[in-house]
Amino acid sequence: MLLQKIELTNYRNYKKASAEFSPGINVFIGENAQGKTNLMESIYVLAMARSHRTANDRELISWSEDFAKVTGRVEKRSSTFPLEIVVSKKGKKAKLNHLEQKKLSAYIGHLNIILFAPEDLSIVKGSPSVRRKFLDMEMGQMSAVYLHHLVQYQKILKQRNHYLKQLAQNKGRGDLLYLDVLTEQLAAEGAQVLKDRFRFTKRLQEWARPIHAEISRNQEELEIVYSCSIPVESKEDVEQLYQDMMDQYAKNRPRELEQGTTVSGPHRDDLRFYVNKKNAQTYGSQGQQRTTALSVKLAEIDLMKEMTGEYPVLLLDDVLSELDDERQTHLLKAIQDKVQTFLTTTSLDGVKRNLIDHPRVFRITSGEIEMESE
Structure with a gap:
């Protein structure tokens, strides 16, 4: 299972942004409060129709805007299809393959994700x-x-x-x-x-x-x-x-x-x-x-x-900084060439680069996404 691309409209500090992802490791890099975790959160919202950071959907909408929209294209072994989540002050709409789903339970499960963030140690x-x-x-x-x-x-x-x-x-x-x-x-x-x-x-x-x-x-x-x-x-x-x-x-x-x-x-x-x-x-x-x-x-x-029957997409939100070298090694070895991975970090200095094979790096600055040359 892969997330090929994502598009954001009025989502937190992103007015309009998009990115196409590698099937391997994708790194969101930038200083704090620039939008790295917001971008990671948008993938979670696309998959789960809710945020892992807030129970108030209105917080996902950019200031002074009426709605926020996240769209993405998912690739599975048997098909490729779009997903879409729109959050407004009136509520939330979820579309699978352009068709609005009356129940969120019919939507969830078409993009399977595993999130690992520092707060997940509280498990x-x-x-x-x-x-x-x-x-x-x-x-x-x-x-x-x-x-x-x-x-x-x-x-x-x-x-x-x-x-x-x-x-x-x-x-x-x-x-x-x-x-x-x-x-x-x-x-x-x-x-x-x-x-x-x-x-x-x-x-x-x-x-x-x-x-x-x-x-x-x-x-x-x-x-x-x-x-x-x-x-x-x-x-x-x-x-x-x-x-x-x-x-x-x-x-x-x-x-x-x-x-x-x-x-x-x-x-x-x-x-x-x-x-x-x-x-x-x-x-x-x-x-x-x-x-x-x-x-x-x-x-x-x-x-x-x-x-x-499908590997999930893995989200690593600022978690490598919480792991020592040995645990970081086990994590990166376990996911290499196995699952599509999204990783946020302020710097790649603390990441074992020898364990990451050709990552696609996205520089995040003030709600703008720029892919660095591979």
Whole structure:
């Protein structure tokens, strides 16, 4: 999978800009606050229909303008097609092959990306919500079915929490039959989400474990565990997972009616990383946490290829400066001649140039993109 070109209109500090990319490594170079990360973000927005930096889409629109537009051309083994995202004060529109998509879930997954930025180190040491977001963003690209069940789960969860809050305010008085209906619907969608998350975690560990061992020179063993807030008897049987969720909701009902919220389910779960049997979040050194995060990101490349049949596009946003020489070497060797890569940096001085074969370098200055001669 390749991103051949991109065009920006009124996007942050880019009034009008375009670039054609190499299938290998593309480097965005320039001083801070010139637009390197904005350009990287625009690729993410084109793929995911949302920013990884802000939840407010209006921030993507250039000052005093009414809309922002990102268009790109994607090449896959079987086809080449355009993608387009338009953000305005009225909302957001996504087009696939010139056709507007009524649901973003039908759009996402046509340009698969993996982003690795300094904040991604928080996958290991951050909060459970960070890791749940990681699961949902990566899995949502790989599986439209997972994304459908997740969206439905979140929709029903919102309805159920709203009704539980009403019941709590009325001290449990209300239509409990309606609560039963919402509970059954939530468990049905939640069981599908759980099954896919368990399966993804297992495959992620299988790819990440040898990478982690290699980086640590066989001194460390990585284990990735999906920590479920509901006791489960099976990680594969959807019917059993559904029943386990229903049993837990029945057990939690008095507490939920008192607190006015759903206290268990996929929205409360976590992903845990163990290095040599110890929780890396609590007991891991900074080096171990970074090795774990790097191993997970590199594992995603092969896992995404396994699940979709195409290698993803890799975005490295100012991450090399956060890695020591050894980890930087492993990263660059792993991606060389394998995946199309976009890399931001203020200078190539700190990058192991001998590990980058013929990069295409773009100089970014005040929202202008200029390709340097190769």
